[in-house]
Amino acid sequence: MSFKSKSRARESTAIVLRRGTIIVYALAALISLAGLADATYLTVQNLAGETAVCGGSPDCFRVLGSVYSKIAGFPVAAIGTVAYFAVFTFATFAAFGYQRAPTFLAVTVFMMFVATLWFLYVQAFLLHAFCRYCLFSAAITFFLTGLIVATPRRA
Amino acid sequence: MPSSKAIKSFLPFVIIGVVAALTITIAAILYHAKRMAAVTVSKERTVASQATDSAHMRGSADAPVTLEEFGDFQCPPCGRLAGPLQEIEKDYGTRLRVIFRNFPFAIHEHAREAAYAAEAAGLQGHFWEMHDLLYREQANWSKTKDVQPLFASYAGILGLNLDRFKKDMDSEKVREKIESDQKRGEALGVKNTPTIFINNQSVPPTSLNPTALRAAIDAALREKKGS
Numbered sequence: 001m002s003f004k005s006k007s008r009a010r011e012s013t014a015i016v017l018r019r020g021t022i023i024v025y026a027l028a029a030l031i032s033l034a035g036l037a038d039a040t041y042l043t044v045q046n047l048a049g050e051t052a053v054c055g056g057s058p059d060c061f062r063v064l065g066s067v068y069s070k071i072a073g074f075p076v077a078a079i080g081t082v083a084y085f086a087v088f089t090f091a092t093f094a095a096f097g098y099q100r101a102p103t104f105l106a107v108t109v110f111m112m113f114v115a116t117l118w119f120l121y122v123q124a125f126l127l128h129a130f131c132r133y134c135l136f137s138a139a140i141t142f143f144l145t146g147l148i149v150a151t152p153r154r155a
Numbered sequence: 156m157p158s159s160k161a162i163k164s165f166l167p168f169v170i171i172g173v174v175a176a177l178t179i180t181i182a183a184i185l186y187h188a189k190r191m192a193a194v195t196v197s198k199e200r201t202v203a204s205q206a207t208d209s210a211h212m213r214g215s216a217d218a219p220v221t222l223e224e225f226g227d228f229q230c231p232p233c234g235r236l237a238g239p240l241q242e243i244e245k246d247y248g249t250r251l252r253v254i255f256r257n258f259p260f261a262i263h264e265h266a267r268e269a270a271y272a273a274e275a276a277g278l279q280g281h282f283w284e285m286h287d288l289l290y291r292e293q294a295n296w297s298k299t300k301d302v303q304p305l306f307a308s309y310a311g312i313l314g315l316n317l318d319r320f321k322k323d324m325d326s327e328k329v330r331e332k333i334e335s336d337q338k339r340g341e342a343l344g345v346k347n348t349p350t351i352f353i354n355n356q357s358v359p360p361t362s363l364n365p366t367a368l369r370a371a372i373d374a375a376l377r378e379k380k381g382s
Contacts, residue, residue, distance in 0.1 A: 033174070040178055044185045046262060067264060085178065089171050096167045 024151045025095035028105070028144055032087040035140040039080035042133055046075040063131035068122045076119075080137060083112050087144060102151070109141070109148045116141040209332065211282045214244060214252035219379040220354055220372050222251060225258040225340045227348040228269035228289045229297050232363070236349050237290035239365040243372070250376060255286060256336040258348050265302045268324075270333050272306040275323035279315050288313070354378075 042064070063069065069076055086108050093101035116138045123130050210223075224240070226233040244253055257274070259266035269289050276285030288309050289296070296305045310320040323329055340350070343357075351358040351368070354375045362371060 036174075036178060040182050041185070044182050047186060064262060069262070081178075085175065088174060092167045092170055096163065098167070 018152075021151060022095050022097075024147055025091050025102075025105075028147050029088050029091035029095060031140060031143060031147075032084050032091060035137055035144075036081060036084040036088060038133055038137050038140070039077050039084050042077035043075055043081050046077055063123055063127055063129050063134060066122075066127055068119070068127070083108065083115075084140075087112070106148050109144050112141045113145045209335065210254045210256065211277060211286070212252055212254050213283055214247075215249040216252065218250055218252040220247070220251045220375045221254060221352075222368075222372065223254040223256065223352040223355075225256045225336075225343075225345045225348055225350040227257075227259045227263055227266045228273065228286075229263035229266040229293065230260065230348045231293070233349045234290045234293040236363060237287070239368075241287070243365065243368060246369075247372060251372060255282075256340060257333045258337055258340045258345055258350070259333065260348065263297075265297060265299075267333070268302055268306065269296070271324045271329050272309065272320075274329040274332050275320050275326075276310060276313060276315060278323045278329070279319065281313050281315060284313050285309065 046064075046069075071079065087105065090101045090105035090108060094105050119134060120138055123134065222240075222243075224233075228234075240253065244251060257270040259270045261267070273282055273285045273289060276282055292305075292309070296302050299305055306324070307317060307321065310317055343350075343352070347360065349363060350360075351363065353368075353371050356375075358368065358371055362368065
């Protein structure tokens with residue numbers, strides 16, 4: 001396939017978006033970068049075996065060292081890193097008008113929203129302790145959810 | 156020459172690729188920095204914290220070289236180093252004494268309970284036996300949901316008084332001992348386990364292997380002879 005025909009094939013999967021919609025997706029991509037940084041930092045801390053991540057906060061220590069911080073031996077922070085990267089990817093594609101990207105983005109953000117509700121419940125009612133990094137991540141997910149809900153799906 | 160539309164269709168891939176590469180690079184640098192950061196200890200700090208009265212010691216009290224380890228029973232690198240350290244202890248005999256300090260990380264689910272078990276065994280004079288057993292069996296108990304029955308069975312293997320062992324594991328004395336070890340570690344700047352000091356000089360994480368440790372002990376012995 002020539003370069004031009006490849007480009008044409010890609011164009012056929014793209015749709016024309018309103019400027020406002022593009023800005024919303026671009027904003028979602030930018031905000032997901034903050035979540036990606038937060039989750040990556042926690043993943044590295046976890047892999048390096050360091051728990052002194054909260055400036056000695058015992059609550060943070062309890063949350064990050066709890067049984068809920070891992071799923072089947074896999075750090076939740078690492079799953080968060082993958083999730084935020086997925087959001088960034090789908091939001092970027094959506095901003096460039098790729099047809100299926102908004103659906104993937106909405107599904108991913110919805111799953112993250114449900115996971116965030118669960119982790120907030122765990123912190124509030126099971127551990128009785130809050131981790132500031134987790135709260136930051138929760139705020140980002142809520143904001144992303146708001147953006148996705150408010151974004152019109154079609155141009 | 157590709158058209159502007161063609162470039163636009165490639166742009167998201169480029170952006171995503173750059174972000175992925177940046178994330179991986181930054182994470183790798185951060186991880187490397189955390190693992191390799193040598194613990195720097197000031198002279199005053201080491202001199203001020205030489206008290207070994209409550210520490211678990213193995214080897215001759217008059218040994219010219221003291222190796223002090225801050226360890227977490229559930230940390231895999233600590234477990235891997237435990238065997239070679241025992242070999243080193245045997246080889247150096249009366250020239251080396253080894254001190255173990257608890258530094259359990261909250262991120263390791265059972266590390267604190269393991270430290271309690273070791274200290275509780277210590278109250279019956281069997282700290283080192285439990286220390287060795289916990290490291291030897293690390294792969295087994297680390298994966299277990301409820302470690303209490305397993306630790307009780309280890310106490311049974313070591314011939315400890317089980318009732319007393321269980322009571323001691325929950326005791327304030329044991330908790331205070333671990334907290335005091337941790338406070339000492341924090342004062343010395345310990346951030347990772349294992350962290351080892353030889354004659355109060357921190358050993359860089361890159362030297363936490365049998366060959367480098369032997370070289371560091373030899374150097375400390377030469378220094379002692381020279382002084």
